[in-house]
Amino acid sequence: MRGTVRxxxxxxxxxxxxxALGLVILPSVSxxxxxxxxxxxxxxxxxxxxxxxxxxLQNVILGTLVLCAGILIITxxxxxxxxxxxxxxxxxxxxxWIRLGYETLAGIPSIVVGFVGYVVLDIELHxxxxxxxGILALSAIVLPYVVKTTxxxxxxxxxxxxxxxxxxxxxxxxxxxxxxxxxxxPGIVSGLVVAVAIGLGETAPLLYTIGFSDxxxxxxxxxxxxxxxxxxxxxxxxxxxxxDHALGGAAGLILIFMLLGLIGIxxxxxxxxxxxxxxxx
Amino acid sequence: MTNSESxxxxxxxxxSTVSRRGVPDQDLTRRDRLARTGFLIAAVVPGAMLLFLAAxxxxxxxxxxxxxxxxxxxxxxxSFGQLYATTLSHHNGITAPHGASYGSLxxxxxxxxxxxxxxAVAVPVSVxxxxxxxxxxxxxxxxxxSVFLEVLAGIPSVAYGLWGILFFGPFLAAHVYPVLAxxxxxxxxxxxxxxxxxxxxxxxxxxxxxxxxxxAATTRELIRTxxxxxxxxxxxxxxxxxxxxxxxxxxxxxxxxLAASLLxxxxxxxxxxxxxxxxxxLLDRLPVNIYGSFSTLAASIVDLLDSALTDATGMAxxxxxxxxxxxxxxxxxxxxxxxxxxxxxxxGVPLPIGRGL
Numbered sequence: 151m152r153g154t155v156r157x158x159x160x161x162x163x164x165x166x167x168x169x170a171l172g173l174v175i176l177p178s179v180s181x182x183x184x185x186x187x188x189x190x191x192x193x194x195x196x197x198x199x200x201x202x203x204x205x206x207l208q209n210v211i212l213g214t215l216v217l218c219a220g221i222l223i224i225t226x227x228x229x230x231x232x233x234x235x236x237x238x239x240x241x242x243x244x245x246x247w248i249r250l251g252y253e254t255l256a257g258i259p260s261i262v263v264g265f266v267g268y269v270v271l272d273i274e275l276h277x278x279x280x281x282x283x284g285i286l287a288l289s290a291i292v293l294p295y296v297v298k299t300t301x302x303x304x305x306x307x308x309x310x311x312x313x314x315x316x317x318x319x320x321x322x323x324x325x326x327x328x329x330x331x332x333x334x335x336p337g338i339v340s341g342l343v344v345a346v347a348i349g350l351g352e353t354a355p356l357l358y359t360i361g362f363s364d365x366x367x368x369x370x371x372x373x374x375x376x377x378x379x380x381x382x383x384x385x386x387x388x389x390x391x392x393x394d395h396a397l398g399g400a401a402g403l404i405l406i407f408m409l410l411g412l413i414g415i416x417x418x419x420x421x422x423x424x425x426x427x428x429x430x431x
Numbered sequence: 432m433t434n435s436e437s438x439x440x441x442x443x444x445x446x447s448t449v450s451r452r453g454v455p456d457q458d459l460t461r462r463d464r465l466a467r468t469g470f471l472i473a474a475v476v477p478g479a480m481l482l483f484l485a486a487x488x489x490x491x492x493x494x495x496x497x498x499x500x501x502x503x504x505x506x507x508x509x510s511f512g513q514l515y516a517t518t519l520s521h522h523n524g525i526t527a528p529h530g531a532s533y534g535s536l537x538x539x540x541x542x543x544x545x546x547x548x549x550x551a552v553a554v555p556v557s558v559x560x561x562x563x564x565x566x567x568x569x570x571x572x573x574x575x576x577s578v579f580l581e582v583l584a585g586i587p588s589v590a591y592g593l594w595g596i597l598f599f600g601p602f603l604a605a606h607v608y609p610v611l612a613x614x615x616x617x618x619x620x621x622x623x624x625x626x627x628x629x630x631x632x633x634x635x636x637x638x639x640x641x642x643x644x645x646x647a648a649t650t651r652e653l654i655r656t657x658x659x660x661x662x663x664x665x666x667x668x669x670x671x672x673x674x675x676x677x678x679x680x681x682x683x684x685x686x687x688x689l690a691a692s693l694l695x696x697x698x699x700x701x702x703x704x705x706x707x708x709x710x711x712x713l714l715d716r717l718p719v720n721i722y723g724s725f726s727t728l729a730a731s732i733v734d735l736l737d738s739a740l741t742d743a744t745g746m747a748x749x750x751x752x753x754x755x756x757x758x759x760x761x762x763x764x765x766x767x768x769x770x771x772x773x774x775x776x777x778x779g780v781p782l783p784i785g786r787g788l
Contacts, residue, residue: 160671164567170559171568171576174647177640178582181590184598231473239467240474250770251478256785257694257766258484259701261729262755265736266487269748290480294784297477322463348786351587354703354729358736383589384704387596399597402590409585413578 182406188399191392197400202364202377205393207401209366213378214350214408216367220285221349225296226342228289233300233338238326256294263287264355272359279375281367284360291355292345299341303334336423340416347412351405353380379405488759491752498525498746499533503753506534508715509731511739511747519744527746535754537717541725542758544718545631545706546699549638554692556639557647562676565654577651584644584786592708595637600628600709603636608722619720626722629711634725637705642695649691649783653684686772690782693769697762698786703729728758 186193192205200206232252236245267287271277307330315325361375362385368374379401386398459467496503500523512520512531519526564576608625615621657680665675711724712734718725726734732751739747773782 156671156674160673163673163676164563167559167563167567170556171563173556174560174583174643175576175579177594178579178586180598181586181594184594185590188593188597228473228476231470232476233474235467235470235474239470248474248478251475251481253770253782253784254763254766255477255481257697257701258481258762259703259729259755259758261701261703261732262484262488262759265732265752265755266484266491268736269491269752270487290484291785293477293480295786297474298784321460322458323460323466347585351585351590353587353589354733357733380587380589380704383587383593384708387593387708398593402587402593405587405590406582409587410582413581413585 182403185399185403185406189396189403192396192400193403197404201366202382202397205397207379207382207397207404209364210377210379210382210401211404213363213367213376214380214405216281216369216376217285217288217356217378218346218350220281221289221292221345222342224285224289225293225345229293229296229341229345230300230338232293232297233304234326236297236301237304238322238330252294252297255290256298259354260291260352261354263290264358267355268358278373279359279361280372281360281369281374281376282371284356284376287355287359288349288352291352292349295345295348296341299344300334300338303337303341304330306337307333333423333426336419336426340419340423343412343416343419347409347416350408351380353384357381485759485763488752488755491749492756493749494525494746495533495749495753496756498522498527498531498749499753503533503535504539505536506532507536507717508532508534509538509750510715511735511742511750514738514742514747525746527744528742531746531750533750533753535728535757537713537715538726538728538731538754539757540717541631541710542700542727542729542761545635545638545710545725545727546696548632548635548721549642549699550692550696552636552639553642553646553695554688557643558650558681558688560643561647561650561654562680565651566672566676580644580647580651583640584648588641588702588705589708591637591641592705595633595705595709596629599637600633602628603633604628604722608632612722621721624720624722626711626724629709630721630723631710631718631725632721634706634710634727637709638699638702641702641705642699645695645698645783645786646688646691649694650684650688653687653691654680657683690769690773693765693772694782697765697769700765701729701758701762702727703733706730707733728754732758 196205197207198211199208201209232248236248240248264287267283267290271283271286272280277283311329311333312325315329320328356378360378362381363375363377365377367376382401383398383405386394386401389395499506510530510532512528514528516529518529520529520531521527564573568576604625604627608628609623612621612623612625616623661679661683662675665679666672670678706727707730710726710730712726712730713724714726714731714735732754735747735751739751742748770782
């Protein structure tokens with residue numbers, strides 16, 4: 151009798167857990183389905199060939215790519231160097247202060263970054279709507295991820311490699327370049343992939359720093375606004391025409407495909423890295 | 432680096448102990464030292480950015496705090512005043528447009544209510560899903576199902592917002608809220624009208640979906656650290672899998688889940704675009720019921736910045752900075768408390784940052 155009650159309770163609990171798992175899986179499927187439905191009328195290759203006034207998305211796709219490149223140019227050197235310092239040079243207390251800095255920066259709302267970027271860069275420094283202001287704001291958001299993944303990737307490199315290089319009399323920098331960095335590269339690359347994935351989905355830090363333009367990107371750093379995909383997803387739904395609504399859905403769909411592509415790249419890199427590290431020892 | 436001893440004896444992790452304690456200066460060549468300075472400068476950039484952002488938003492916010500006094504936190508009317516009137520109103524030595532009132536109580540309540548509801552939904556769902564994933568799903572399926580967590584974590588918040596407008600909100604308003612109003616209608620806040628799917632509960636549920644990956648990813652890592660012998664021991668004593676989870680697994684990871692929830696909460700507090708798209712943007716009142724329109728601190732900053740710029744006295748921008756300042760303080764506090772808890776609770780598992788990485 152008691153056994154039956156216990157077994158039923160067990161069954162009930164795991165049923166609830168499986169329902170919870172379903173609740174985690176369903177939304178992502180549902181999001182893709184509703185975006186496809188929304189975007190259906192305008193889906194086609196012309197999306198890539200025409201700018202937004204001609205019912206395409208070419209300018210915003212290019213804009214998002216420019217932003218991704220921009221944050222890579224800024225966060226890759228700074229973030230990787232910061233991660234190297236944390237993993238290879240910082241002593242414990244100093245390291246925990248630096249870590250506190252990037253952990254907290256990663257937690258602050260992106261709109262705060264956008265607001266300060268707008269007030270300081272666009273207004274007080276008279277940059278106007280500016281590509282550089284947008285890239286800087288976005289970099290502040292994704293930089294912590296680059297630092298953290300670099301640090302973690304370096305810490306996973308076995309200390310025997312460092313000790314061996316030191317025993318050979320190599321300098322610290324040479325040790326880093328020849329022995330420690332190579333096995334950490336896949337981890338660092340996947341950190342950059344994550345940074346790009348997060349950067350391309352952001353809107354709040356860009357709205358007021360970079361503005362919006364329906365022309366293709368000019369790459370002028372100051373006084374020129376630029377379009378990007380997330381803005382279309384956000385704003386086009388409140389425009390009057392049905393085509394615009396559909397374009398908003400299409401922009402969302404393109405973002406999700408870019409995201410899936412990046413997740414795929416991340417997985418490939420980590421699989422490749424597992425094999426690569428295994429072959430080293 | 433004379434204080435390099437501070438780290439001695441503390442868990443050194445997988446890396447060399449030398450690097451954990453810092454590198455003695457005499458072991459470095461001149462080029463090494465130069466490079467180390469360069470790396471150090473890069474390493475303090477995130478912290479410097481944080482301090483700059485905080486200092487700047489506080490500086491911008493001070494006039495609005497002074498103008499409103501405590502009314503900033505207790506007032507319900509958030510209005511920039513008559514921006515084109517010739518008369519100005521003066522308060523505590525600060526000048527603002529006539530009739531300006533920066534009471535942000537509805538935003539603060541909206542922010543807390545939406546994020547707490549989101550948390551109340553997301554925590555049990557995340558923990559249940561992760562338990563099902565780690566204990567019940569065949570091993571081969573685990574990594575492919577984990578992709579969904581990565582996808583959820585990466586979907587742009589505007590895509591969540593669009594989904595809320597197009598499908599989720601209308602679906603809830605048509606099929607779920609009427610039932611909820613009928614069953615729980617005796618509680619005043621659940622009473623109809625249920626609206627059309629733009630409002631507090633819809634936003635909170637979308638937020639729940641958005642923070643599930645943060646909580647679930649951490650919980651999954653935590654559950655991996657539960658000693659297998661304790662689990663096997665419980666099973667060997669004849670406990671059902673559920674009892675094993677209740678007696679062994681959950682107590683082991685409880686504080687870690689609490690910390691992860693705080694992180695998820697911080698994200699829900701600061702989420703801007705999705706909430707802006709589905710909140711209904713009610714500015715000067717508390718929501719009528721749980722389905723009603725509302726707004727949050729973050730969403731109203733975006734919503735109002737355009738019109739704030741037309742305020743010649745500049746006070747409107749200061750008022751929005753004050754909203755951002757309150758938001759920043761709340762999110763940093765939840766983040767810090769979460770990290771403090773987990774540092775004590777679990778030696779091994781590091782807490783993810785930001786979006787759950």
